[in-house]
Amino acid sequence: xxxxxxxxxxxxTNFAYIVKTLHGKEAEVVVALTNNPDAEGIxxxxxxGIALEVVDxxxxxxxxxxxxxxVKRLVRYAPDLTVLAGFMRILTPVFTEQxxxxxxxxxxxxRHKGLNAIEKSYADEYxxxxxSVHWVTSELDGGEIILQKKIDKKGLDFAAxxxxxxxxxxxxxxxxxxxxxxxxxx
Numbered sequence: 001x002x003x004x005x006x007x008x009x010x011x012x013t014n015f016a017y018i019v020k021t022l023h024g025k026e027a028e029v030v031v032a033l034t035n036n037p038d039a040e041g042i043x044x045x046x047x048x049g050i051a052l053e054v055v056d057x058x059x060x061x062x063x064x065x066x067x068x069x070x071v072k073r074l075v076r077y078a079p080d081l082t083v084l085a086g087f088m089r090i091l092t093p094v095f096t097e098q099x100x101x102x103x104x105x106x107x108x109x110x111r112h113k114g115l116n117a118i119e120k121s122y123a124d125e126y127x128x129x130x131x132s133v134h135w136v137t138s139e140l141d142g143g144e145i146i147l148q149k150k151i152d153k154k155g156l157d158f159a160a161x162x163x164x165x166x167x168x169x170x171x172x173x174x175x176x177x178x179x180x181x182x183x184x185x186x
Contacts, residue, residue: 002181003030005079007087012041014085014104017170019048027181031077035089067094074099081180084136085173093138101136104173106165108132108148113141122161129153131169133176146176
């Protein structure tokens, strides 16, 4: 069974969906790692019996030192793939050149890289928004796209659009994981 490492920063809803959908069935989540000691997703790891690593960036003098610690902790678990599921950190080459990872982003890349992508996508001139799952590289939200899912914005207020994007994220991430893990994209 393929081994996954999941990185998250907040509620852990995408992490929880991966656990519910894939863990122990199609893949094994061997570790969850967060950069936020107060992340709600910590509960998901504890309730699921998944190893948890908390790496607080405030304890490191640079991004590179933080990334080196994350890499050190991840390699102990020898994951086949690392998944950034709402991990709100810009990663340096210290991480990206050593860890094979995919990232979920709430826009149709290359549009709206970085923060506030849902808001920017909703407000842009395009009739569709959506989500992307891509390979992680040293360029922020710039790696090769694995898959995208689209949403027609017509008739949606921001709250409805936001809800659709967040719901679609979970499916997109699991679909991308299946594609990568089982269609030999690794």
